[in-house]
Amino acid sequence: MVTGRRFGDGGDMRYSEHVKQDRLWDRLMDLAQIGATAKGGVNRQALTQEDGTARRMLADWALSRGFSIFQDEIGNLFVRRSGQDDTLPPVTTGSHLDTQPTGGRFDGAYGVMAGFEALEALEDAGALTKHPVEVVAWTNEEGARFPPSCMGSGVYTGRYSLEWAQAIRDPEGMSVGEALVSVMARTEDARPRDFGAPLAAYIEAHIEQGPVLVTEGETIGVVTSVQSQNLFEIEIFGEEAHAGTTPRANRSDAVLAAVEVIARLEKEALDDADAMRFTVGRFIAKPGAPNTVPSHVTFTIDLRHPENAEIERMSDLIGRLPATVAGARRCRAQVKRLSDSPVTPFTPEIVDLIDECRLALGLPGRRMPSGAGHDAMYIPPLAPTGMIFVPCVDGISHNEAEDALPEDLAAGARVLADCLAELAG
Amino acid sequence: MVTGRRFGDGGDMRYSEHVKQDRLWDRLMDLAQIGATAKGGVNRQALTQEDGTARRMLADWALSRGFSIFQDEIGNLFVRRSGQDDTLPPVTTGSHLDTQPTGGRFDGAYGVMAGFEALEALEDAGALTKHPVEVVAWTNEEGARFPPSCMGSGVYTGRYSLEWAQAIRDPEGMSVGEALVSVMARTEDARPRDFGAPLAAYIEAHIEQGPVLVTEGETIGVVTSVQSQNLFEIEIFGEEAHAGTTPRANRSDAVLAAVEVIARLEKEALDDADAMRFTVGRFIAKPGAPNTVPSHVTFTIDLRHPENAEIERMSDLIGRLPATVAGARRCRAQVKRLSDSPVTPFTPEIVDLIDECRLALGLPGRRMPSGAGHDAMYIPPLAPTGMIFVPCVDGISHNEAEDALPEDLAAGARVLADCLAELAG
CATH class of the missing domain: 3.40.630.10 (Zn peptidases)
Incomplete structure (x- = not known):
């Protein structure tokens, strides 16, 4: 050529x-x-x-x-x-x-x-x-x-x-x-x-x-x-409820579940070399009313690193953690890997x-x-x-x-x- | 009457x-x-x-x-x-x-x-x-x-x-x-x-x-x-940046700051009696593109409790914590109390x-x-x-x-x- x-x-x-x-x-x-x-x-x-x-x-x-x-x-x-x-x-x-x-x-x-x-x-x-x-x-x-x-x-x-x-x-x-x-x-x-x-x-x-x-x-x-660059879409499914009358024990709050997932994953992404790029660029909560316990969250994780091994470690966590956290909070999680470039x-x-x-x-x-x-x-x-x-x-x-x-x-x-x-x- | x-x-x-x-x-x-x-x-x-x-x-x-x-x-x-x-x-x-x-x-x-x-x-x-x-x-x-x-x-x-x-x-x-x-x-x-x-x-x-x-x-x-019922609107101001090229040390990520604020406030709201009602019903992240570090988040906290003293304890925290957390993450926070009913x-x-x-x-x-x-x-x-x-x-x-x-x-x-x-x- x-x-x-x-x-x-x-x-x-x-x-x-x-x-x-x-x-x-x-x-x-x-x-x-x-x-x-x-x-x-x-x-x-x-x-x-x-x-x-x-x-x-x-x-x-x-x-x-x-x-x-x-x-x-x-x-x-x-x-x-x-x-x-x-x-x-x-x-x-x-x-x-x-x-x-x-x-x-x-x-x-x-x-x-x-x-x-x-x-x-x-x-x-x-x-x-x-x-x-x-x-x-x-x-x-x-x-x-x-x-x-x-x-x-x-x-x-x-x-x-x-x-x-x-x-x-x-x-x-x-x-x-x-x-x-x-x-x-x-x-x-x-x-x-x-x-x-x-x-x-x-x-x-x-x-x-x-x-x-x-x-x-x-x-x-x-x-x-x-x-390497990777895009994940994570959905958390909860249940709508009245913000004033529903006890915590009866809630399935999709926002609080998503917040815990993101906080824990961010901690896992911390590296001394500052080479991991971990970005939650989109976070959509529904129905979005201040006085309704939110039933659905969609958020994205854009994940990049110069080494494939580090990407695989984080991808594995992103695949597993949402279901664990959501389950403990009476919610459900679904993780989609939208793109995956080594x-x-x-x-x-x-x-x-x-x-x-x-x-x-x-x-x-x-x-x-x-x-x-x-x-x-x-x-x-x-x-x-x-x-x-x-x-x-x-x-x-x-x-x-x-x-x-x-x-x-x-x-x-x-x-x-x-x-x-x-x-x- | x-x-x-x-x-x-x-x-x-x-x-x-x-x-x-x-x-x-x-x-x-x-x-x-x-x-x-x-x-x-x-x-x-x-x-x-x-x-x-x-x-x-x-x-x-x-x-x-x-x-x-x-x-x-x-x-x-x-x-x-x-x-x-x-x-x-x-x-x-x-x-x-x-x-x-x-x-x-x-x-x-x-x-x-x-x-x-x-x-x-x-x-x-x-x-x-x-x-x-x-x-x-x-x-x-x-x-x-x-x-x-x-x-x-x-x-x-x-x-x-x-x-x-x-x-x-x-x-x-x-x-x-x-x-x-x-x-x-x-x-x-x-x-x-x-x-x-x-x-x-x-x-x-x-x-x-x-x-x-x-x-x-x-x-x-x-x-x-x-x-008692209270509604707060919290805004976090960060800075847009490219999700692939911007090191963590240079980021002002409004979503990750908001997530930390919410996670910490949720912990403070936990009570054995399950009487505190803490709800983040709205969470809007902008610009909302998966591959851009988000520069702005608005979220609401609906807070209710049968006792005014507990509301005051949490309201005080909601007033202070966002600025502290945001500051440590190179962001800025603003808290508005939209309603306040004892x-x-x-x-x-x-x-x-x-x-x-x-x-x-x-x-x-x-x-x-x-x-x-x-x-x-x-x-x-x-x-x-x-x-x-x-x-x-x-x-x-x-x-x-x-x-x-x-x-x-x-x-x-x-x-x-x-x-x-x-x-x-």
Whole structure:
């Protein structure tokens, strides 16, 4: 896949020179208007009207540059710049356009627009590549509205079935399948794309979402792997009762049972190395009336660690403890493991290529694992895969205050453009 | 207020003979259709369209019997059967038409319809009373959608200001003031009523919502007092962060702070006598995405006990502990006491009258405190006050399975009719 040719052989391959920092920044700011929040962030959750508007904007940009667009049945949207032989599998880059409910302007959007900037750079240079080069906007990477995360890439790569994903409902009861209909109609001019269509290679650019690069004063993170990440949904079933008249001995209080489960699991997750990531991001209590003993709680646990053994220890506890605690409190518990990704190493040849492109451009950087999950983690079974990180201000992400510097974002797009050109031949 | 005349003096005062069990039951079942749930309960939360429909139904029943209707600015709806001297303050009964989100058919609705049945019994008997006799449907007794509970009676009696109540918002952001406009328009034919207009006396009928009467095989609870009840709203403020990349040491996790607060307070509330009622009925975590460290939690504590001293001990802790726990976890806490009712004794003369009417009808019963709060607890500063309890099946309430026997409900209405007639002269 990766040829022996490297940058420095000849100036003609440095498509990175055609990357335009201002164009990339302006496109990112245009996108950030869609779902913009008062605090300067973005609320553009998957398969909302805002998500559809952002997808349509990307499609229009693509068509205006003469690129073609495709979408598959889970709504992954592909922008293609043709190669000399379009029967060859595409060299693909991309990320996602959906955000957290109180997300930032760069998480996901940067990877899509850095990829689009790379395509524009190739176009501006009149590059002739053997393989087509593509940018993909994967559907529902965040999993905020519809857990689990990385749904679009998961379905594309066969990790999840389309039917399973379509049946998932948001807290208001709308299903992915229902939400897809109106969002995909916005880009109905896209040609159909099959799930699992082969890729020649996949490289995703992303803000780091953590403090390493910014602390070390470096510009490019060459990502070697993604840590293990797991999502559990725990339900506790109790019994409604009057808060004023029902003695404790007669109660089946779902909130107090859930509180004990979480308090005990948090204690088990404490580690001196501070490597375990234990997060209860969603906690929904019903019926939710102040003077009724609550009968039902749903909460999630997002669990991550760089070592599979630690994940297995905690997963085992999460599987067992809720039933024990709930039982002692006259409640019932049910635990579902919604996602389960072991440590994902990226492809050594791609990691090397990214590092070489970075060095050729004279950019300071380092090899590092990813603390966050990304669509890229599902691609290795299908194609050689890697990721490029750029710094974000103060390491803050999943927050409306998320920020990044235009020059860092452009640097990442330059490394990406050179990698894609090299891979596309 | 209460004259020396008692039942047994002469048969002419036994208006209870005109109470019709089937009519009362049928009206209750008609009301239960409004907001009926699949599980046989009722979801008719305060100031919803369903609430408006129930109020209109009561108004139509009233007008069809020649009674007149009034409403005040918080939406309390009064049905009046005129007395010989309508300048005298009315003898009033009533309860509420709103329910819990997963409430039953009798909580509140019974008190309104038992009162209406008493008015109909007086009407059928052609009774001439000195005072007018009224049934009131107080607005928002449950406080499920808009805490605190007993809002309508609280505003009527001057405990809360109208402006304060109007500004309270439901979790979707709609205010009481906004919701009142459309609901009150349904009964715009009602004449205006001033807050705090004097009452000659107030008696509220209600299902017990607890297990005492049903366990003892008794029909009438003569309520002597309402236990102390208190509602707190606690907010924890943290900081959003990425669940995969943010080390524990850098997190301000509002859910884990709230969990520790609740777990520690629950431990403090444990008592051998099982007299403390500690309920966290609402717990809202935001932004609510599984892979974002949550930045904000709001939860409520409903706290009740028959002794004021125990309430003060716990209230003091609830005031202090959240800030301590949150501070140690890099979060901030804010505690609001939304309601605060000490033990409320009812008027001895009214309690005696109810007990005498019960005995005159040969009904088994007992004097007892109320475990639940009711609108009646705000009336004593305004008028002599009492309550009549009837059994509910298995003591279950605030639950769609809430049930009661037609003969018990009719028995309560008979006691009520005789008491009202006696008080109205």
